[in-house]
Amino acid sequence: MAVVLEDYEGHSVVDCGFPPYKDGAMVDYVKTTFGAEANSFCVKGYSSSGTGTSVCLSNGTWSQTDLVCTARSHSTWQRVAKTTASTTPILQRFKLNAQISAACKPKLRVKADFKLSTKVMDLHSNDVQSLWKIWGQSVRGLSKSSWDSFEIFPKREFELFLSDAQNTHLSVDDDGNARKNRYDGDFVWFVKDDQCVSTSSANDIGSVLTSLFEGEIDPNFDTYEVDDSNSTVYGQVTGHMSQDSQPSFTIPCYWFVKKQGTSGKVDIIRWSVAGGFLNAEPRSVTMPWCPDTCWHHAFDTRASSSNKHKHIRHLTNGVQHGHNIMVKVGNVIVKAREVVLHDGHVTVSIKEFWVPSDKNAFSSGSRQAWIMASTTGRDVQCIHVPESAVVEDVTEGGKPSIWFLDSRQWEKVFTIDGTGAVLSGSMSDLLNKVNEGRSLRVGVLHTNGMYKALEVDAVDVSSTGHIAGDIIHNVDLVLGPGNDFHFTDTCGVVSSIITTEGSYKTYRYNIGSAGKHSIVNDVAKIDWFIEM
Template sequence: MVINSSDRVQLLQVYESYQRLQSMEMKVYFQLIVLMTIVTEEVKSYQFGSTKVNKLSCDSKWLKVLEGDKNGKVVSGSKEDLRHAVVSGSKIRIILDELYSTDTQNVYSLNGEICAQALFHISKGGFDSHQTKAYWWFLNVCTTGNVHKSRWYVGVHRSLSESKVKYNIKWFARHLGCDSTLAKPVLCTTESGFPYCGNVNNLINVIRHGAEIHGVDARRSYAVEFTNLHYNKKKSFVSGTHLWHVSQTSVSNYIEFQKNVYWWFTIWSTDGSRDISRWSIGEHKDRGHTTDKLPMIWLADTCWSLAYEHDEHGESIDGSLDYLRSAILNGKRVRLHYHSGYLIEADELIIRNGHVTAQVLGHVSNSGKTFHSDAYWYWENVATTGAVETIRYNIGSHTSRGKTNYRQRIKWFIDTRPWKHVFSNSASGKSIHGSKTILIQEVKAGKMVRFTVKSASHPQSHHVSVLNADNIGINKDEKDVGAQHIRSIGYSKNGPFNVSFTSNPYWNFLIASTTGKIDEYKWTVGIHKTQGRKISKAAIDWFVS
């Protein structure tokens, strides 16, 4: 492939940006690659990152890379180390004032500081209970100590309030590789899509084997984990969709949300293009649709392995349903490959009478490279019986865009990172396995948490829900924790194995506590209207990784 003058200029510009971000070792490595490419005017499929899929357990740990006080002064660690982790695609978690832990959905570097959006929170009245009125509680957290909280009622475009506060913040990173080293790119492209490291086929290969993919805007030091991925092997093309971003603006050396917020959906493509669709939060109002070009770095977490594959009728092709089910009950995350080149992680996993249903909600209508002009959410229940149920609703409204039921051949991948079963409580809150103290210690160490909720009416695991803790609160006496999960749409039983969305769909916000308490709050999709609240007791298994 011959490099034209435009690509050569872009390559040098990207190099200059990337040079400011990486360690000296990476700078030298990157410089050699770029200079060799420009001199020879030929790309020879430079292989930065491994395309092998890890069959064995990955063992990279969560590391506290930075702790800062309320004024952004470094207590321990380094802002530069955190920045290196961000531009290498590492997962980032934060802890606020010792008692509140959460994932982040996107991370941005600005003038030597790092800011992250943490969006998965619904209003709480304590560590284990919801408030009466449900509202989104969006956080923009920066290494300056600044935290901007923007509150918007669920189902309507109405702001409750905002607050600008200062926090002591701990920042944790887990690298995408199998050890403690920073990940190397699988693919790097200029704005025109010219590949100056790796190649698209390598990227497709790791996606086909279940890999989780992260993207970095090399010029702006902006990093995301793609919500879903689409590839076309014949066309050597990949697109990654990122949905969890709320409109923001810079203020000096930190970032805040805009006043009149909107969702900022993006599709990144290996041709260098990025499609951007903006929709008001809480109403079906288009706030603009544009496309731009940017230099992209694609990085892969290949710590995933095929557990089970079946045909459209649920008949086994490869792997084992028993193995998949056992892995899920031991805390493993799950990614699904279906729709002939589509990969997404399950938001909730339900086991009924031996079969598994994955609820996958991270879809907005698109053509593979661009969003539809009148975009809608579509949500799916995908089962090991081969059944797939899809419902569609306008973004920000209760207007249905249709429902379908069909069958699919599906591959189920599990993550190969170790998940440790640290605690179990009975429905009454009695300890029946492990140590609650250790669970709290692991939360404070930045670990991810997953938990299983066993149905009180089916205590022998005939009906179990397995959920990710979107955020975790520790009560003030530090004797119990409450984990909130917000990415779930209510469902009902459908036959002996499957579940189906209800006719009047609702968000099922859930908080599970080590006391055995379960607080479920149901809010109609697209309307600020509750469908009831349920307080119950359940046996819960707690896992950390």
């Protein structure tokens, strides 16, 4: 239906509203009334075909365009090896070994088939020991048995996979009490064939800064920080669980966090899971830089007011097509852990990072930090003592932020409503792609119109073929007065499990104290996206 407005002389004017957005395209326009033109063009990372000019028609709609934006690079997961308890083909082992040992290491994923369950999970760290022993450690999760029984203190769990088909499962509670179990299984090893990531490294600061300020992060690090003088870039890897040289998990357990700079300086900190600094170790090693070019500049909070809404709509459209966001807030650059679309703005929370007390090296005074940022220009940082609920500082500010959008190709494969009823797509298609090792994201539309996008860290496949996506350890955002998001008073964290049956469970907690389970009931639909 056409929207009819009145101009300043009282004449009726047809208004077409915002022009439609296409995946991979930005739309430029001045007016939205009858006769106005909107020009769509493909952004960095996409090739174009067709034309993108659209006109506001007298019936209040925009004319169709034949513009198609196609992602230039694809990042697929390639099956490299299958290891069983009996054997691993020698050529497969050599192929996996060669890729792990490369200067620009690819991401690894393992599909593990046990007697009672199947898991597909990213590996947080991996390496080769003595040529033959290839190992990888999964990211942190919450114990499935703890979720099913809704324990007050669910245990955190990790998997350590060895290429001779041995798996060590580590379960740790907040007091640092740990338990190890060994299993045999059949493991399929996937390596990310990422055409977006350079296969050769650079380490001069000029090249690194140029890449970083264009959103070309190195995927081998979790977070990045540029010093005040723009002379050094620090990459940080957070959340390793302790390993010895076998490799195997050690007990008692500790976190292993590495900060590496383009200056060649490396700092490693070990912090007890039960709380308390253990030690820090300085090293010196060349920092490779392997830029990921599949990001494009989408928004800058310093942009003119006339352009802001166009760029925010581009961000919103990208998130609804499965893409993730990366943001530079002050000196910190990192991918979003959670993206929330609400009230015409985008809010993100980013992965925790560790703040050295003297800015140069880890020490007993180092702290964990969370940041949330919004396209409104707000940012909030919370700093707390590691492995505790002690919050030392919460600072709200307006640091300039630059926003980047993923340029990879994502496909919405499956959509269900809050009861699990299928709205579109195919469950079997989703399951097939998960079993191929593909990356998975979910988008949840709530009944109040809020849309939340999350990256799935690990996948459990049930015996009936349903999928449970494990979303690990995000900062807990709450909607406050004025439709602004805030941290909870204690800067707590939240983990979630979302299933293809429509179940959405959350666990909100502070490290070292009891948490609260809840079932999210205000779900309108759940979108499941697969990276193509």
